[in-house]
Amino acid sequence: MTEYTNNETREPVLRIENLQKSFGKLHVLTGITENIYEGEKIAVIGPSGGGKSTFLRCLNCMEDPTGGSIYFDGVDIADPKVDINVHREKIGMVFQSFNLFSNKTVLENIMLAPVSIRMKRLRRQKIAKFFGKYKGEITETKQKIVDETKENAMRLLKRIGLEEKANVYPSTLSGGQKQRIAIVRALAMNPKVLLFDEPTSALDPEMVGEVLDLIRQVGDAGMTMIIVTHEMGFAREIADRVFFISDGIISEQGTPEEFFEHPKNPRTVEFLSKVL
Amino acid sequence: MNFFTSFPKKWRVFQRTFIEAGGYIEVLKGLKNTAIVAVLGLIIGIVIGTIIAAIKVIPPHKRITRILQRIGNIYVAFFRGTPIVVQLLLGYYVLFPAMGIQLPAVNVCVIIFGLNSGAYISEIMRGGIQSVDPGQMEAGRALGLSFFTTMMKIVIPQAIKNILPTLGNEFIALIKETSVVGFVGATDICVAFRYIGTNNYEFMVPYLVMAAIYIVIVLVITGLIKLMERRLGRSDRVHK
Numbered sequence: 001m002t003e004y005t006n007n008e009t010r011e012p013v014l015r016i017e018n019l020q021k022s023f024g025k026l027h028v029l030t031g032i033t034e035n036i037y038e039g040e041k042i043a044v045i046g047p048s049g050g051g052k053s054t055f056l057r058c059l060n061c062m063e064d065p066t067g068g069s070i071y072f073d074g075v076d077i078a079d080p081k082v083d084i085n086v087h088r089e090k091i092g093m094v095f096q097s098f099n100l101f102s103n104k105t106v107l108e109n110i111m112l113a114p115v116s117i118r119m120k121r122l123r124r125q126k127i128a129k130f131f132g133k134y135k136g137e138i139t140e141t142k143q144k145i146v147d148e149t150k151e152n153a154m155r156l157l158k159r160i161g162l163e164e165k166a167n168v169y170p171s172t173l174s175g176g177q178k179q180r181i182a183i184v185r186a187l188a189m190n191p192k193v194l195l196f197d198e199p200t201s202a203l204d205p206e207m208v209g210e211v212l213d214l215i216r217q218v219g220d221a222g223m224t225m226i227i228v229t230h231e232m233g234f235a236r237e238i239a240d241r242v243f244f245i246s247d248g249i250i251s252e253q254g255t256p257e258e259f260f261e262h263p264k265n266p267r268t269v270e271f272l273s274k275v276l
Numbered sequence: 277m278n279f280f281t282s283f284p285k286k287w288r289v290f291q292r293t294f295i296e297a298g299g300y301i302e303v304l305k306g307l308k309n310t311a312i313v314a315v316l317g318l319i320i321g322i323v324i325g326t327i328i329a330a331i332k333v334i335p336p337h338k339r340i341t342r343i344l345q346r347i348g349n350i351y352v353a354f355f356r357g358t359p360i361v362v363q364l365l366l367g368y369y370v371l372f373p374a375m376g377i378q379l380p381a382v383n384v385c386v387i388i389f390g391l392n393s394g395a396y397i398s399e400i401m402r403g404g405i406q407s408v409d410p411g412q413m414e415a416g417r418a419l420g421l422s423f424f425t426t427m428m429k430i431v432i433p434q435a436i437k438n439i440l441p442t443l444g445n446e447f448i449a450l451i452k453e454t455s456v457v458g459f460v461g462a463t464d465i466c467v468a469f470r471y472i473g474t475n476n477y478e479f480m481v482p483y484l485v486m487a488a489i490y491i492v493i494v495l496v497i498t499g500l501i502k503l504m505e506r507r508l509g510r511s512d513r514v515h516k
Binding site: 086 | 414416417419420421422429430
């Protein structure tokens with residue numbers, strides 16, 4: 001734990017306090033308290049049904065937590081009164097099944113959210129100006145928003161070498177290409193933290209590499225990431241910390257070395273003996 | 277006289293009333309009203325149906341959602357549970373007079389048919405929305421888009437594509453159902469041909485021609501729907 005002592009003085013990106021989630025009588029998460037600091041890469045592993053995905057999905061309230069708090073940007077986003085959409089803009093998420101919008105082209109997939117959110121802001125600003133509540137100049141125009149977003153989207157597509165796919169529909173792409181575009185779509189929002197929900201589990205084996213390479217690149221660029229994964233090798237390589245979630249809590253955590261070489265919890269030992 | 281020997285004579289009688297006595301003008305007027313009621317009814321129905329369907333698939337966390345859903349259920353139960361003729365009569369003789377509104381019969385028919393098809397389309401649309409992969413909604417929400425925006429831009433376009441054949445059937449059913457607007461005094465094809473028949477107490481040929489006109493309309497629309505489906509299906513696979 002020596003490496004994290006200096007973190008104590010920093011403000012965490014996500015501060016999770018006694019996070020609980022139950023579905024009816026089934027208590028999936030029974031109380032998770034954890035800080036996640038800027039630039040950290042967290043690998044979340046554990047037996048299936050242990051609550052890994054639920055934990056991740058609670059962090060952007062895709063599942064509403066039933067207890068506890070999650071502080072992001074100084075706001076408790078677990079509070080139902082908070083406008084979660086505003087905060088989700090800054091918490092990117094990548095899904096196991098890609099979930100590209102199938103009625104939109106690749107470029108539209110990447111541009112849709114940034115454009116509609118900036119347009120919404122522009123409309124609000126115009127309304128505020130109309131009623132005299134907003135005094136400043138409105139510099140944004142629809143054309144500017146679209147141009148800037150498009151430029152950014154094309155830059156991102158070029159970075160993953162898929163710029164020639166900009167105008168095709170997702171149904172024509174391979175799984176690896178879809179997932180890389182899903183990652184880029186999340187990046188286009190300039191998130192502060194990226195959540196990965198088993199990003200390679202639905203891929204054919206030969207495509208896992210390209211997706212992991214991209215995740216690695218994004219991580220190297222300083223992105224804070226939380227990755228639920230079954231790829232132990234990848235978890236070990238990329239993670240700063242590994243969380244082992246079983247029975248609704250983080251039952252063990254540590255650096256990859258500590259965790260994989262010297263697991264303490266018998267539950268962890270048993271799990272690792274099965275998967276390694 | 278049997279059917280075959282009497283047919284030429286009856287046909288001539290029909291011809292005389294239809295063309296020389298200007299019966300075709302009545303039929304064209306009727307056709308116009310049928311088209312107005314069916315097309316506007318469908319448009320109103322799609323709007324109402326989409327709204328109700330969208331309300332029905334909102335996760336019922338909030339009280340207001342549950343109230344709206346309850347209202348939607350009652351609405352659908354009423355319009356699916358009573359015959360369209362009853363709804364027309366209630367609208368024309370009870371509802372609008374009670375509100376102190378005087379509307380031409382055709383306008384009442386448009387409104388009632390819109391409300392009626394809205395109830396059916398809401399069920400079709402709900403099935404369509406539920407057939408869209410829930411991951412599409414999740415992806416939109418995870419990017420910070422609101423439920424409403426994701427619904428309008430992602431889910432409903434995909435749902436409409438899925439339900440287009442069923443929606444076409446609904447339109448065809450609607451066209452045929454408009455044949456009851458005569459109950460409240462609106463002139464449609466049916467009324468026009470009854471009028472021609474009454475003219476010289478000769479109903480056989482007018483009613484046969486009327487049936488033929490309905491069949492032609494329905495066949496044309498079936499063709500158009502097929503064409504539209506092929507269009508939409510193509511955009512799914514090929515480069516834009």
